[in-house]
Amino acid sequence: MIKDLLPNQVVCNEKDEKGKPCHGKLKRYYPFASYFNENDPGRLEEIKKEFGQDPTLVLLRCEDCRMIYRLPAVLKEQLKQR
Template structure:
């Protein structure tokens, strides 16, 4: 009986893509070539092996739909409404 050796070309670690600017949704394409557009959330439970591969001040984001991983700086307020509130603050 012949045995076939299956070699995997993919590594065990998933690819971590960098974020683009104020990106808040996944742009990974599925098998049909359409973008996922799932929401990106910070992944607090990321394994230490993954957190060691990204810069120290970055965090790992994970798509809620497809699970694609991204890395980038932590997002602050995407809408600048918090600055408007500071400007409108009443004087004492």
């Protein structure tokens, strides 16, 4: 699942099985970069389906639970991403 980033969000808000938020740090994630190997093929297929296979694609991913977030329009402009 790929979630939308809320305004001013800097940590993950995905809840675990007990209902507690993860609060892991969000880091840049380059799913199609040549140096990065995604170990979940289902997640990679979901990204390809939504965004295409762009080697310059940048998303955000939680360090702890690995939830993926879409970049908001403001960050896309800053990173010069379509």
